[in-house]
Amino acid sequence: MRRELAPWLTGREVRSVDLLAPAGPKYAGLERLAGRLIEGVGRRGKFLLMPLSGGLELVAHLGMTGVIADHAPDARASTHLRVRVELSGGDPGTLFFSDPRRFGRFLVVDAGHYPTLPTLAALGPEPLGDDFTPAGLAAACARSTMPVKAYLLSQRPVAGVGNIYADEALWRAGVHPRTPAAWLGEDQVAALCAAIREVLAAAVAAQGTTLSDYRTVRGGTGEYARQLQAYGRAGEACPRCGTEMERSIVGQRGTTHCPTCQPAPRKTRRGA
DNA sequence: CGCATTTCCTGGTAGC
DNA sequence: TGCTACCAGGAAATGC
Numbered sequence: 001m002r003r004e005l006a007p008w009l010t011g012r013e014v015r016s017v018d019l020l021a022p023a024g025p026k027y028a029g030l031e032r033l034a035g036r037l038i039e040g041v042g043r044r045g046k047f048l049l050m051p052l053s054g055g056l057e058l059v060a061h062l063g064m065t066g067v068i069a070d071h072a073p074d075a076r077a078s079t080h081l082r083v084r085v086e087l088s089g090g091d092p093g094t095l096f097f098s099d100p101r102r103f104g105r106f107l108v109v110d111a112g113h114y115p116t117l118p119t120l121a122a123l124g125p126e127p128l129g130d131d132f133t134p135a136g137l138a139a140a141c142a143r144s145t146m147p148v149k150a151y152l153l154s155q156r157p158v159a160g161v162g163n164i165y166a167d168e169a170l171w172r173a174g175v176h177p178r179t180p181a182a183w184l185g186e187d188q189v190a191a192l193c194a195a196i197r198e199v200l201a202a203a204v205a206a207q208g209t210t211l212s213d214y215r216t217v218r219g220g221t222g223e224y225a226r227q228l229q230a231y232g233r234a235g236e237a238c239p240r241c242g243t244e245m246e247r248s249i250v251g252q253r254g255t256t257h258c259p260t261c262q263p264a265p266r267k268t269r270r271g272a
Numbered sequence: 273c274g275c276a277t278t279t280c281c282t283g284g285t286a287g288c
Numbered sequence: 289t290g291c292t293a294c295c296a297g298g299a300a301a302t303g304c
Contacts, residue, residue: 025300046298064297065282080282101281103298119299146275153298154275163297211296212284252277253297 001068001208002048004217006041008070009050009095013037013088021082021102025116029108030083032056045123045159057111059120063103065213069096082106100213124158127200132158134190141181141189148184148192149177150251157181158196163253164209164231169195170262171230171240177250177257179265202227230256 017033037053048068050058060068067073070092073081083097083106097106105117114121124140125131140157141148149170152161161169170177172195175188184192208214208222211232215221229239234247238258248255 061298063281063299099281100283101297103281105299117299144274150275155299254295 001062001217002041002043005048005050005068008092008217009038009087010040011038014052015086015088017086018084019082020084021099025107026102026105027083027107028116029056030106032108033058033085044120044126045155046162047117047120047123051111052108055111057109059105059107059109059114059117060097061105062214063099063101063105065101066097066099066104067213067215068217069098069215069219070094070217071219072096073098119155122156124156127158127160127196128204132193132197134186134193137193138184138186138189141184144181146181147178147250148175148181149253149255151181152196153251153253160200161196163255164211164228165196165199165203167231167256168199168229171256171258172199174261176262176265177255178248183265230258232256 014033014036017030019027019030021027033052036056038058039051039053042049042051046061048060050060052058062068072078072094073096077098080098080100081096082099082104085095087093087095097104109116125136137157141151144151146154149166151157152166153163155161167177169192173188173191175184175192203209203222203224206222206224206227207216207220209224209228210221211225230245234245234256236245237243238245238261241258241260243258243260245256245258248257
């Protein structure tokens with residue numbers, strides 16, 4: 001989405017903003033948006049970060065069902081339109097933020113100041129950046145007793161891994177989702193680090209994963225759903241070994257894993 | 273501080 | 289057909 005938004009929005013000025021949702025912390029500060037220049041479109045994890053003139057920043061998060069579009073939602077979806085932003089200059093001249101389930105955010109903050117966004121403030125390294133290394137991931141995991149999947153979902157060891165990509169990366173790495181993070185061996189951490197990079201890079205190349213709601217800015221679908229190996233495939237044969245995939249709940253989230261490729265954790269002595 | 277639990281929210285669907 | 293119950297989950301709030 002960042003790649004679509006950057007060439008469209010960079011350098012444009014905001015003419016006006018309409019908030020169609022009840023005001024609240026998820027839409028804080030939008031009254032400060034009109035008249036600002038959008039200086040660029042960045043991203044950290046699942047947060048879109050748009051620096052604005054005047055030392056401000058527009059922060060957008062899609063939650064589960066949020067959509068940022070360069071075209072108006074159709075009649076049926078229009079009840080979920082939350083924010084409309086009119087831009088100066090050429091077409092498309094309006095940004096639409098829709099969010100049926102209201103888990104998304106679209107707010108203006110002082111640039112780099114995230115007191116109301118603690119996850120963003122404590123976000124781990126970018127998964128496709130140089131800062132995300134096996135050694136760094138190992139050091140983070142060593143500090144946590146959580147099941148490794150729950151720890152990944154916290155956004156602290158690495159940014160941007162949600163439920164779908166956590167299941168995919170753990171399956172690729174052959175790591176059981178319930179393994180306490182601190183129990184992971186060096187080889188497992190390295191495999192997980194590589195798997196997270198591979199899965200996210202492939203998903204970005206496919207423009208994301210559309211299961212039902214997700215749409216690109218221009219209204220297209222993300223095609224990574226066709227490459228999913230684990231997520232949503234409980235009861236089916238593991239693509240690697242043929243064992244029936246199992247469903248469970250880890251960190252309050254539906255989870256699919258292969259009991260053969262991702263064997264249940266057994267505590268072993270480090271360095272043994 | 274770290275972690276577990278609860279909350280927010282609505283469309284889709286299973287079951288009757 | 290129409291009803292109820294339940295499920296999906298990202299991040300914040302709450303509780304310990």
